[in-house]
Amino acid sequence: MAEETATHATTEAAGHATPFPPFDTTTFPSQIFWLVLTFAVLFVVLWRVAGPRIHTVIADRRSAINKAIEAAKQARADADAASAGYDVALAGARARSNALAEETRQGINAEIAKAKAGADAQATAAMTAADARIEASRGAAKAHVADAARDAAIAIVARLTGETVSADDAAKAVKG
Amino acid sequence: MAGENPMEQFAVRPLIEAPLFELGGHPIYFTNQALLMVLVTLLSASFLTLVVKPGRLVPTRSQSVAEISYKFVSDMIHSTTGSDGLRFFPFVFTLFIFVLCCNFFGMIPGGFTVTSQIAVTFALAGLVMLTVIFVGFAKHGIGFLKLFVPHAPWYLLILLIPIEFISFMTRPISLSVRLFANMLAGHTMLAVFAGFVVSLGAAGGLLSGLAIAPLALMVGIFMLELLVAFLQAYVFAVLTCIYLNEALHLHDQH
Structure with missing residues (x-):
C-alpha cells in the first residue's frame, strides 16, 4: 500500500507540474484546521493567563511607584512641618531668653540702683554728721579762741596797767 | 539545499503519512506547517506566561520582553482606537504575537514560514473582517452601513458609496496578500540567492570564489527580512486596530 501511494506521488510529480505550493487547495483543510486550533489555544492562553499576569505586574509596579512617590511627598511634608515647628520653637525660645535676659538686667539694675541709693543715703548721713561735727568743733574752737583772746587781753591789761579787768568787759572788748 | 526549486520551501507536506482524521470529507494531516504552528503557540504562550512573575517589580530581561510586547500592543490599540478599543486587546495581542512568531520562526533556515501560506493569512484576515463586521x-x-456613506454631497455619493463598499470588501484580500506576498517574496529571494551560492560554489575554480558575492547579498537580505518579519506583524496588527476603530466609531474621530 505504501508502495502504491509512493508510485502515485511520483507519477503525479513527474506527470504534470506541481502547482504553486501556496495555491495547492488540497492542503487548505489541514492548514485551516491547525490554524484554528493553535490560534484558539494561543488566544485563550493570552486572554486568560498571560495577559492578566503581565497586566498585574505592570499595574503593581505602577501602584508601587505611585505609593513610593506619595510616601516621599508625605515625608517631605512632614519634614517641612517639623522644620516649621523647629523655627517656631526656636523663635519662641529666643524671645523667652531675650525676655529673661531683659528681666534679669532690669532686676540687677534695680538692685544696683537700690544699693546705690542706700549707699548715697549712708554717705549723705555720714557727711551730714561729719558736717555737724565739724560745725560743732568749729564753734568750740571759735569759743576757745574768744576765751583765749579774753584771757590774753586780761593778762595784757594786767601786765600793762596792773588793773584787773573783769572777764565780761574783756570779752566785750575783744569782740568789739 | 532543499532543492533547486525555490518554491519547494513553501510546500505543505504531511509529516505523518496517514491522515489523522477526516473533517467534512477532507483528510486532516499533521504537516510541517502544523508542527510550526504548534511550536509557535506552545513557545509563545509558555514564554509570555512563565517569564512573568506577579509581584516581581524589577523585571528580568525576558519579563521585560513580555511587558514590552504587551505595552507595545496596548499602546497601539490606544493610539488608533482610543480606550474603548482595549476590549479587543486579547484578540489583537494574539494576532500580533502569532504573526510575529510565525514570521520569525520562518527565518530559521530549514524551517517553514506559516505566514507564507495564503490560506493562513486569508483566514486571519477573514477573522479580522468578521470581527469588524x-x-x-x-x-x-x-x-453600521453608514460606514459606506462618507460626508460628501449627494451627487458624489453615487460614486463614493460603491467605492467605499469595494474598498471595504477588498480589505481582507489586501490584508492577507500583503503579509503572504511579503513573506513569500523574501523567502523566495533568499532561496534563489542560496541557489546561486551553491551552483557557483560547485562550479569550481574562479567561479567558486565569486560565490561570496551572493552570500554577502544573502546576509543583507536576511537582515532586511528580519525587519520585514517584524514590520508585517506590526502592520497586520495596526490595520486590525484601524478597522476595529472604524467599526467602533464609524467616520468619527475617536
Missing part, C-alpha cells in the same frame, strides 16, 4: 453591527445596528 460583528462589532460594527453589534455597536451601531443597521447604522
Whole structure:
C-alpha cells in the first residue's frame, strides 16, 4: 500500500507540474484546521493567563511607584512641618531668653540702683554728721579762741596797767 | 539545499503519512506547517506566561520582553482606537504575537514560514473582517452601513458609496496578500540567492570564489527580512486596530 501511494506521488510529480505550493487547495483543510486550533489555544492562553499576569505586574509596579512617590511627598511634608515647628520653637525660645535676659538686667539694675541709693543715703548721713561735727568743733574752737583772746587781753591789761579787768568787759572788748 | 526549486520551501507536506482524521470529507494531516504552528503557540504562550512573575517589580530581561510586547500592543490599540478599543486587546495581542512568531520562526533556515501560506493569512484576515463586521453591527445596528456613506454631497455619493463598499470588501484580500506576498517574496529571494551560492560554489575554480558575492547579498537580505518579519506583524496588527476603530466609531474621530 505504501508502495502504491509512493508510485502515485511520483507519477503525479513527474506527470504534470506541481502547482504553486501556496495555491495547492488540497492542503487548505489541514492548514485551516491547525490554524484554528493553535490560534484558539494561543488566544485563550493570552486572554486568560498571560495577559492578566503581565497586566498585574505592570499595574503593581505602577501602584508601587505611585505609593513610593506619595510616601516621599508625605515625608517631605512632614519634614517641612517639623522644620516649621523647629523655627517656631526656636523663635519662641529666643524671645523667652531675650525676655529673661531683659528681666534679669532690669532686676540687677534695680538692685544696683537700690544699693546705690542706700549707699548715697549712708554717705549723705555720714557727711551730714561729719558736717555737724565739724560745725560743732568749729564753734568750740571759735569759743576757745574768744576765751583765749579774753584771757590774753586780761593778762595784757594786767601786765600793762596792773588793773584787773573783769572777764565780761574783756570779752566785750575783744569782740568789739 | 532543499532543492533547486525555490518554491519547494513553501510546500505543505504531511509529516505523518496517514491522515489523522477526516473533517467534512477532507483528510486532516499533521504537516510541517502544523508542527510550526504548534511550536509557535506552545513557545509563545509558555514564554509570555512563565517569564512573568506577579509581584516581581524589577523585571528580568525576558519579563521585560513580555511587558514590552504587551505595552507595545496596548499602546497601539490606544493610539488608533482610543480606550474603548482595549476590549479587543486579547484578540489583537494574539494576532500580533502569532504573526510575529510565525514570521520569525520562518527565518530559521530549514524551517517553514506559516505566514507564507495564503490560506493562513486569508483566514486571519477573514477573522479580522468578521470581527469588524460583528462589532460594527453589534455597536451601531443597521447604522453600521453608514460606514459606506462618507460626508460628501449627494451627487458624489453615487460614486463614493460603491467605492467605499469595494474598498471595504477588498480589505481582507489586501490584508492577507500583503503579509503572504511579503513573506513569500523574501523567502523566495533568499532561496534563489542560496541557489546561486551553491551552483557557483560547485562550479569550481574562479567561479567558486565569486560565490561570496551572493552570500554577502544573502546576509543583507536576511537582515532586511528580519525587519520585514517584524514590520508585517506590526502592520497586520495596526490595520486590525484601524478597522476595529472604524467599526467602533464609524467616520468619527475617536
